[in-house]
Amino acid sequence: MRTDTPSADTGQPCAVVRRGRPRSEAAEQAIFTAVEDLMADGKALSELTIEGIATAAGVGKATIYRRWPNKEALLVDLVSRLEEPLPAPTGGGAREDLIAMVDYIRRRGLAKRTRWVLKATLGQMQTLPELHNAYRERVIKPRREVGILAIRRAVAEGLIRDDLDVELLGDLLMGPILYRSILSDDTDLEDPDLARQLVDSVLDGIGRR
CATH class of the missing domain: 1.10.10.60 (Homeodomain-like)
Structure with missing residues (x-):
């Protein structure tokens, strides 16, 4: 050494x-x-x-x-270490993987210690562009890519129409739970069946006819 x-x-x-x-x-x-x-x-x-x-x-x-x-590199590491590991593929198909991803965000929102740090950091991140960019690369981008990959599998499996923009579909599927995780009270996240309800509601609207 x-x-x-x-x-x-x-x-x-x-x-x-x-x-x-x-x-x-x-x-x-x-x-x-x-x-x-x-x-x-x-x-x-x-x-x-x-x-x-x-x-x-x-x-x-x-x-x-x-x-x-x-300082920015330190703060990104701080936020990253509070994140739960990304969910592994369930082996049960794209729908189950999408539910697991949405439920991951739900549980992340319920982690109170993580949540206040994220709230404080996200609320002020625009004042530190370097921190904001690093957070997007280290935290947001990998999670979004996992969701997009599951959506592509859902298209391949025939669960979702193939004429829709997958990036937009990612926003439709992940947006509601992110909204609740950041802005809502814990009571809006406590239902363990919430992820399934959200995913099935969206799939019902964008599924193949």
């Missing part, structure tokens, strides 16, 4: 292989907790600084910069 220690101001993306000591899970957890605590105390995303996060976490700024090149 290499023993040379990277400079704190290298600006290397967090995805590259790091030199020096192995990552400290305890340090990372302290940093993530510090960000959440600062946000809970009313700090806006634009007000967060690497120095302030380091102080709240009880670590040096170099500890943060060894892991993330900037």
